[in-house]
Amino acid sequence: SAAILSMNKDSIFVKKYHEGVKKTQYWEYYYEDALNLLAKLPEIAAFIYRLKYRNGDIIPPDPKLDFGGNFAHMMGIAKPYDEVARMYFILHSDHESGNVSAHTGHLVASALSDIYYAISAMLNGLAGPLHGLANEEVLRWLHGVMEKMGGKVPTEEEMKNFVYETLKTSVIPGYGHAVLRKTDPRYMAQREFCLKHLPNDTLFKYVDLLFKVVPPILLEQGKAKNPWPNVDAQSGVIQWYYGVKEYEFYTVLFGIGRALGVCSNIIWARALGYPIERPKSLTTAMLEEVAFGKK
Ligand SMILES: CC(C)(COP(=O)(O)OP(=O)(O)OC[C@H]1O[C@@H](n2cnc3c(N)ncnc32)[C@H](O)[C@@H]1OP(=O)(O)O)[C@@H](O)C(=O)NCCC(=O)NCCS
Incomplete structure (x- = not known):
């Protein structure tokens, strides 16, 4: 910047x-x-x-x-x-x-x-x-798990436990979206690329397992409006694979x-000649009017 x-x-x-x-x-x-x-x-x-x-x-x-x-x-x-x-x-x-x-x-x-x-x-x-830093957070999270697993791919149960542990203190990076209510098509495009070019990569296997494990857990938790992966869940794995570590x-x-x-x-x-942007400001009286109707 x-x-x-x-x-x-x-x-x-x-x-x-x-x-x-x-x-x-x-x-x-x-x-x-x-x-x-x-x-x-x-x-x-x-x-x-x-x-x-x-x-x-x-x-x-x-x-x-x-x-x-x-x-x-x-x-x-x-x-x-x-x-x-x-x-x-x-x-x-x-x-x-x-x-x-x-x-x-x-x-x-x-x-x-x-x-x-x-x-x-x-x-x-x-x-x-x-927002944009989530791709970095995803890789940090994946490597944290990988270190604890000594490089082995976790079982579904083990991965679930890592997810539950993270949810005690933070969000699961790479999952959820403010607008989308389905798996992000940008995630799917990158997934297709990985399936074609790096299907046996260990990090990709982690991401693939998360795709299976995280959505049901977020649904069960009942908070996130969108339990599916977003663009950031997959992108760092590809960069890492090609040497941008x-x-x-x-x-x-x-x-x-x-x-x-x-x-x-x-x-x-x-x-199109759009005007300067400005969010509307409301006074307490105006908010009371919205909430309780005109006095
Ligand atoms: C993307 C994001 C910021 C959208 O936020 P939002 O519009 O407020 O999402 P929601 O309305 O679904 O949030 C409702 C609740 O679910 C929680 N939630 C949403 N995504 C979650 C996730 N990935 N893991 C755990 N909890 C999550 C929110 O923290 C919020 O909890 P709160 O009520 O205790 O504050 C949010 O899903 C998130 O933090 N995701 C992880 C970071 C990420 O991947 N960002 C990149 C987005 S492209």
């Missing part, structure tokens, strides 16, 4: 706004800014990764490659990681705009803050454990994908 914020000086929209362009043209400059930003995101992420985890051995981009292919190249990971990158970025682009990161990006841009400000803010929302990088990957969807939403909002 800091890297994106530092590029705000390059905003074409800000320049054009100060030159006095018409409101109906705002979207064109948001569009230019979005393309410039999106073109840089994979390079920024791969740069951070190689700097932090690969001794600063930076791989320059190859402009002949596509978005996902170039990212895989700059990460220094062989095929089929290019396919993983394509799948990952598309699956993590926004799906309905109400989630914390998408809504935050949309909200900030509604004040006509430029796309760099908006996407930087979006990433800060994504960083919470109930640094959990704290997973939300950065999520951020690249999410930016694709949120940038499109922001451009449409400007093209």
Whole structure:
């Protein structure tokens, strides 16, 4: 988010706004800014990764490659990681705009803050454990269980006990959703990938077992409105398998994908002339009126 914020000086929209362009043209400059930003995101992420985890051995981009292919190249990971990158970025682009990161990006841009400000803010929302950080939490949880099991795949009963133990203090990461009431189709897409490319991977076997064990337990507990797995339950396992073993990088990957969807939403909002967003504030008297009717 800091890297994106530092590029705000390059905003074409800000320049054009100060030159006095018409409101109906705002979207064109948001569009230019979005393309410039999106073109840089994979390079920024791969740069951070190689700097932090690969001794600063930076791989320059190859402009002949596509978005996902170039990212895989700059990460220094062989095929089929290019396919993983394509799948990952598309699956993590926004799906309905109400989630914390998408809504935050949309909200900030509604004040006509430029796309760099908006996407930087979006990433800060994504960083919470109930949202984009859940993929990292899932892997940490899985490895915690794996350590206790000495690397063996638990039986169904043993896995149930780990789930019950976790529920004493926290949520089960990767399960539940604010809107979805069925298994997340993004989970299923990644599951299909795993069944094809890594069916015998131990971590995948853990995830597969959880898919069997967790929903009945959450249903029995009766609190979660959606007991099924979400996108984060599966994604970290694939990254781990292809050598991206640094959990704290997973939300950065999520951020690249999410930016694709949120940038499109922001451009449409400007093209349709949406107003600045503001939640309605209510006084106590107004709430009493809603609850008890007019006095
Ligand atoms: C995604 C999430 C934040 C949605 O929250 P929400 O809309 O408030 O969900 P619900 O309305 O179903 O929550 C009702 C109750 O069920 C609980 N619940 C929901 N998901 C749960 C889970 N995975 N494990 C245990 N309890 C869960 C909530 O904590 C809440 O309990 P409370 O009343 O004691 O506070 C929530 O399901 C969650 O925390 N999931 C785990 C984190 C995660 O995977 N996030 C990524 C989402 S894509």
